[in-house]
Amino acid sequence: MSGKFALSDEITALFKDGQTLICGGFANCGVPNRLIQCVIDSGARHFTLISNDSGDADLTTGRLIHCGLVDKLIASHIGRNTETVALVAAGKIELELVPQGSLAERIRCGGSGLGGVLTKTGIGTVVEVGKQTVTIDGELFLVETALRADIALVRARTADPLGNLTYRGTMRNFNPLMAKAGQITLVDADMLVDIDEMGIDRIVTPGVYVDKILNNGGHHYE
Numbered sequence: 001m002s003g004k005f006a007l008s009d010e011i012t013a014l015f016k017d018g019q020t021l022i023c024g025g026f027a028n029c030g031v032p033n034r035l036i037q038c039v040i041d042s043g044a045r046h047f048t049l050i051s052n053d054s055g056d057a058d059l060t061t062g063r064l065i066h067c068g069l070v071d072k073l074i075a076s077h078i079g080r081n082t083e084t085v086a087l088v089a090a091g092k093i094e095l096e097l098v099p100q101g102s103l104a105e106r107i108r109c110g111g112s113g114l115g116g117v118l119t120k121t122g123i124g125t126v127v128e129v130g131k132q133t134v135t136i137d138g139e140l141f142l143v144e145t146a147l148r149a150d151i152a153l154v155r156a157r158t159a160d161p162l163g164n165l166t167y168r169g170t171m172r173n174f175n176p177l178m179a180k181a182g183q184i185t186l187v188d189a190d191m192l193v194d195i196d197e198m199g200i201d202r203i204v205t206p207g208v209y210v211d212k213i214l215n216n217g218g219h220h221y222e
Helices: 008-012 033-042 062-066 082-089 100-112 175-179
Strands: 020-023 047-051 070-075 094-097 116-119 133-136 139-145 149-159 182-192 212-214
Touching (some): 008 212, 033 149, 033 182, 100 175, 149 175, 175 182
Parallel strands (some): 020 149, 182 212
16 A cells, blocks of 8 residues: 655645745754755745754755745744845844744644643743743743644654654654644655554654655555
């Protein structure tokens, strides 16, 4: 059975103007680069992008910035990408900076069906501006709301026809969290394996969270 494997044309057709995308990776590592190419090939624009960072100029996630596809970016930092910094300074991209731990927790909440997380991180700083605060047992907390996306772009080490995923090294940074936070979850896997090749104890993301796996080689498992 072909399972959830899909060719690039089928993946590309899923992207529409104005969607929110959430993209795995950390400083150019563990980034689903072939899925990013599908986004570019789709011709869709005006995305809101949720990512730990925006990569480097015209590299990995930064290619979406370079091609002018992103209207709003939600990230923990942008300093590595000179293009992003310039576009934000010029008012051409809306930016929401989120402390890295809070960003991870907001994504986790989005994938878990929770409304958000209470944290002290950001209290008394610009992070607090415009956000709700609550007092519990005399202590002040900032409400960081959950983050979800129309489409999640995920990089994995291996994927099987059911969508079960494993990760290697830094691929395991944001990717497992983001795999759960998309209405549609797409996967760029280094290796496509049959169902019995992965080993149940190695599965990190169960296939129930995955919708389609990019299969550029055109091979379908029978």
